[in-house]
Amino acid sequence: MLYGQVAVNALMLGATYALIAVGLSLVFSIMRVIQFAHGHLYMLGAFCVFYLATELGVNYFAALFIAAIAVGVLGMVLDRIFLRPLRGQDLPSMIVTLGILLLIEGSALLAFGERDKRFRSPVDGAVWFFDTIVIPSERLMILGVAAPLIALLFLFVWRSKEGQAMRAVAQDREAAMLQGINVDWISALGMFIGSALAAAAAGLLLPIQVLTPAVGGPVVIKAFMVVILGGLGSIPGAVVGSLAFGALESFGTTFFGGYSSLAAFSAVMLILIFRPRGLLGRA
Amino acid sequence: MLLEVKDLWVHHGRAPALKGVTLAVSEGSLVALVGPNGAGKSTLVRTISGLKRASAGEILFDGKRIDRVPAHKIVGLGIAHVPEGRRVFPDMTVFENLRMGAYRRLRSGKLMLRDSAFDDDLALTYEHFPRLKERSRQRAGSLSGGEQQMLAIGRALMARPRLLLLDEPSIGLAPRMVQEIAQVIAAITRRWRVGILLIEQNARMAFRIAQHAYVLETGQVVITGATDALAQNEEVKRVYLG
Numbered sequence: 001m002l003y004g005q006v007a008v009n010a011l012m013l014g015a016t017y018a019l020i021a022v023g024l025s026l027v028f029s030i031m032r033v034i035q036f037a038h039g040h041l042y043m044l045g046a047f048c049v050f051y052l053a054t055e056l057g058v059n060y061f062a063a064l065f066i067a068a069i070a071v072g073v074l075g076m077v078l079d080r081i082f083l084r085p086l087r088g089q090d091l092p093s094m095i096v097t098l099g100i101l102l103l104i105e106g107s108a109l110l111a112f113g114e115r116d117k118r119f120r121s122p123v124d125g126a127v128w129f130f131d132t133i134v135i136p137s138e139r140l141m142i143l144g145v146a147a148p149l150i151a152l153l154f155l156f157v158w159r160s161k162e163g164q165a166m167r168a169v170a171q172d173r174e175a176a177m178l179q180g181i182n183v184d185w186i187s188a189l190g191m192f193i194g195s196a197l198a199a200a201a202a203g204l205l206l207p208i209q210v211l212t213p214a215v216g217g218p219v220v221i222k223a224f225m226v227v228i229l230g231g232l233g234s235i236p237g238a239v240v241g242s243l244a245f246g247a248l249e250s251f252g253t254t255f256f257g258g259y260s261s262l263a264a265f266s267a268v269m270l271i272l273i274f275r276p277r278g279l280l281g282r283a
Numbered sequence: 284m285l286l287e288v289k290d291l292w293v294h295h296g297r298a299p300a301l302k303g304v305t306l307a308v309s310e311g312s313l314v315a316l317v318g319p320n321g322a323g324k325s326t327l328v329r330t331i332s333g334l335k336r337a338s339a340g341e342i343l344f345d346g347k348r349i350d351r352v353p354a355h356k357i358v359g360l361g362i363a364h365v366p367e368g369r370r371v372f373p374d375m376t377v378f379e380n381l382r383m384g385a386y387r388r389l390r391s392g393k394l395m396l397r398d399s400a401f402d403d404d405l406a407l408t409y410e411h412f413p414r415l416k417e418r419s420r421q422r423a424g425s426l427s428g429g430e431q432q433m434l435a436i437g438r439a440l441m442a443r444p445r446l447l448l449l450d451e452p453s454i455g456l457a458p459r460m461v462q463e464i465a466q467v468i469a470a471i472t473r474r475w476r477v478g479i480l481l482i483e484q485n486a487r488m489a490f491r492i493a494q495h496a497y498v499l500e501t502g503q504v505v506i507t508g509a510t511d512a513l514a515q516n517e518e519v520k521r522v523y524l525g
Contacts, residue, residue, distance in 0.1 A: 161389045168372050168383050175370040178332060180358040180387040180442070 004133035006254050007247075012139045014246025015146035019201035020219060021226040021238040022153060023194025029170035029233035030190040031083065033093040037100040038198055039220030044104065045071045045199025046211050047112055050119055060122035064145070064203040068196040075195025076188045083191075084184060088173075101216070108213035121207035142204045149200060150239060153193070157235060166190055170233060229268050231281020240279050244271075284346070285310045285478040286331070286362075286446055291340035293323070293330050300326040302502040303340065308446065311476040313469070315493035315510065317486040317523055322499040324482045325367055328448040331480075332364040333357045344446065359387050363444035367451045367482075369435040373424030377415050380423050380434055381408060384441030408437045411467055411474075429460035436467065440475070447471070447479045453488055461485065465492050486523035490514055498523070 020042060027035045048067035052058040058066070078100055086093045123137040157163035165186050168176040177183055209215070222245070230241025248267050252260030272278070286308040293301040300323045308314045316324050329335040331342055333354035342350040344360055352360070363384075371380050382389070385401055409416040412433045418426065423434055432452050439447055449468065453461040469492045472479055483489035490496060490510045498506040498519065506519060513519050 161386070161391050164379070164383065164389075165386065167375065168386075171372040171374055172370050174334060175366060175372065176383075177334065177354040178358060178364045178366060178370075179383045179438070180355050182353075182355045 002254070004129070005135065006250050008133065008135050008143075009139065009253075010247040010250035011243070012143045012146075012246070013250055014243035015143055015150065016201045016205055017222065017226050017242035017246055018150050018239045019146050019197045019204075020223045021230070021242050022150065022235055023197045024220075024223045025227045025230070025233060025235055025238040026166070026190050027194045028227070029235070030166055030187050031087075031093065032090045033083065033097060034224065035191075035194070036094065036097040036220060037078070037104060037216075038194070038223060039216035039218070040101050040104040040108075041071050041075060041195045041216075042198040042202040042219050043108060043213060043216035044074070044202075046202035046206050046209075046215065047108065047213075048199065049203035049206055050117060050211060053122075054119070064200060067203050068200045071199035072192040072196030075191040079188050079191040083187070087184070087187070101220075105213060105216065112213055114212060114214075117211040119206045119211065138207045142208075145204055146201065149197065153197070154235070156193075162186065162189060225265070225268055229271065229278055231278030234278070234280045237278055237280035244279065284308075285344070286480065287341075287343040287346075288327070288331070289341040289343070291327070291330065291342065292338045293326050293335060294338050295326075300502055301330070304499070304502070304504055306497055306504065306507075308478045308480050310445070310478055311472065312495065313472045313479045313481060313493045315486070315489035315496040316480060316482045316499060317484070317489055317496060318499035320484070321501075323502040324499055325450055327499070328364060328450050328480065328482060329366075331357075331448060332362060334364075358442050358444070361443070361445035362448065363439035363442045363446070364448040365435045365439045365450060365452065367454070369428075369431045371423040371426075371431050371434050371438070373422065375423055376420050377423055377426070377434055378419040380438050381405060381415070381419075381441050384438035387442070404441055404443065408440050411440070411470065412437050429456050429463070432456065432460075432464060433467070436464075436471075440471070445477055447477050449479060449481045451482055451484060453483060453485045461488055468492060486519075490524070 024035060024038050027033065045067045048070055049063045052063035052066060053060050082096045082100060083093055086096060121138040123141050126134050126136045127140055128134050157166060165176065165181045168179065168181060169183055169186050173183060226241040226245045227238050229245060230237030245264060245268065248264040249260055252263035256263045284307050288304055288306045291301050291304045292299060304327060318324055326335060330337050333352055337350045341348060344362060349357065349360060372383060385404060388401065414430060415433055415437055418430065423431065426434065436452065452464050456464065465488050468479065468481065471477065481489055481493060493510050496507065496510045496513050497504050506513065506516065514524065
C-alpha cells in the first residue's frame with residue numbers, strides 16, 4: 001500500500017523536523033532572536049555522532065545521547081559569550097547568530113573536510129505491517145526516538161517549574177523578572193534544550209542522509225519555514241507545522257518526484273497567504 | 284523603616300528622570316505617590332524593584348542596601364511589584380498566573396507544583412478576589428481590564444510580600460471598578476500587614492485610602508505629608524483634587 005508508506009514517511013519526517021523546529025521556536029520565544037546557527041548546531045551533532053560511532057566505536061544510542069549533551073552545552077556557551085551581552089537587543093543578536101553560523105561552518109570545513117560521509121545504519125531489515133506496508137527499520141527507529149523526545153519536551157514545558165518560567169519569559173520578559181525568574185538562566189536552559197534536540201535529530205537522520213559541513217544551511221531554512229507555518233514562537237505550532245510540512249514533502253516526493261520541495265514550499269506559501277500568523281499562531 | 288529611598292538619582296540616557304528623591308514607607312502603612320505624567324513615578328518603583336539602575340543615592344529595605352540587587356532577586360527579599368499596565372501573562376490561565384507569583388517557592392523539577400502552604404496562599408488570595416476563583420481556568424488575556432488588575436495584584440500577593448509596589452492600578456478602569464480596587468487595596472493593608480507604595484494619577488482615590496502622600500513633579504518631591512493635611516492644602520486641592 002503506497003499511501004500507508006507515504007503516511008509513515010510523513011510521520012517520520014514530521015517528527016524529526018519537529019525536534020529541530022521546536023528548538024528554534026523555543027529559543028525565539030524566550031529570546032526574540034532567530035537563531036540562524038541552529039542548523040549548524042544540527043550539523044555538529046551529526047558529526048559528533050558520526051565520529052563517536054565510527055572512530056571510537058561508541059554504541060549508536062550512547063553516541064546520540066553524548067552528542068545531544070555536548071551540542072546542548074555548546075549552545076549554552078554560545079549564549080553566554082555572544083548573546084547574553086546583547087540581551088534585549090534583538091536585531092544585533094540576530095546578526096551575531098549569523099556570525100556564529102559562519103564561524104561553525106568554517107571550522108567544520110577545516111576539521112571535517114568537504115567530502116561526503118556515509119553512515120551505516122545501526123539497525124537493518126524492514127518491518128511489515130498488515131502484510132501490505134513495508135517500513136525500513138531505521139525509519140521506525142527514528143520515529144521511535146523522536147516521538148518520545150517531543151512528548152518529554154511537552155511534559156517539561158507544561159509541567160515543570162522551569163518550563164513554566166520559559167512560557168512566562170516568552171509572554172512578558174519584564175513581568176517574568178518581577179516574579180523572581182532569572183531570565184539569563186532560563187535563556188541558557190532554552191539554548192541547551194533547543195541545541196540538544198537539534199543534535200539528536202541530526203544523529204537520528206544520519207543513517208538516511210549524506211553528511212557534509214554544508215547540511216546546516218538547508219536545515220535551518222526548512223526549520224524556519226516550519227516554525228512560521230505553525231506560528232512563530234508557539235511550541236505546539238512548531239510540532240503541527242512540522243507534521244504538516246513532513247506530509248507535504250512526503251506526498252510531494254511520491255507524486256512530484258524531484259519537484260517535491262517546490263511543491264511543499266508552494267503549499268506553505270499558499271497557507272500563509274490565507275493564514276499569515278501560521279496554523280496555531282496568535283495575532 | 285520598611286523602605287527608605289535616600290537622595291535617589293536615576294537617568295534615562297543622559298536626561299535625569301529622578302533628581303534626588305527621598306521617601307519612606309513604614310511597615311503596614313499605605314503611602315501614596317501622586318503627580319503628573321512623566322514626573323518619574325514609574326521610574327521610582329522600577330528602580331526599587333531593580334528593573335532600572337540608580338545613578339546615585341540609596342535604596343534600603345529593612346535597613347539593607349538593595350540598589351545593586353538584580354531584579355529577579357528583589358521579590359525574594361519581600362518586595363512585589365505590580366507593574367503599570369497590569370502585565371499579566373496573557374496566554375496563561377488565571378491559576379497559572381497566580382502560580383507564577385509564587386514562582387520562587389515552587390520546587391525545581393517537580394511535576395506537581397503545589398503544596399499545602401501554596402494552597403493556603405491561594406485560598407487567601409481568592410478571598411480578596413472571589414472573581415479570580417470563578418475564572419481560574421480562563422486565559423488571563425481574555426479577562427476584562429479590572430479583572431486583569433485584580434489578577435496582577437493577586438499574583439503579587441502570592442509572593443507573600445512585605446512591601447507592595449502598585450503602579451497605577453486604577454488607570455483605564457470604569458469608576459465602579461476603581462472603587463472596588465481601592466477597597467481591596469485598603470483591605471490588603473489591614474489584613475496582610477504589608478506596606479504599600481501606591482502610585483496614582485487618580486489622587487482623589489489615593490488620598491482617600493492612604494495615610495501619607497508624596498507629590499512628585501519633574502523628578503522631585505515637591506510636597507509631602509499626611510493625606511488629611513495635604514487634602515486641605517490649596518495648591519494640592521487645585522492641581523490634584525480639582
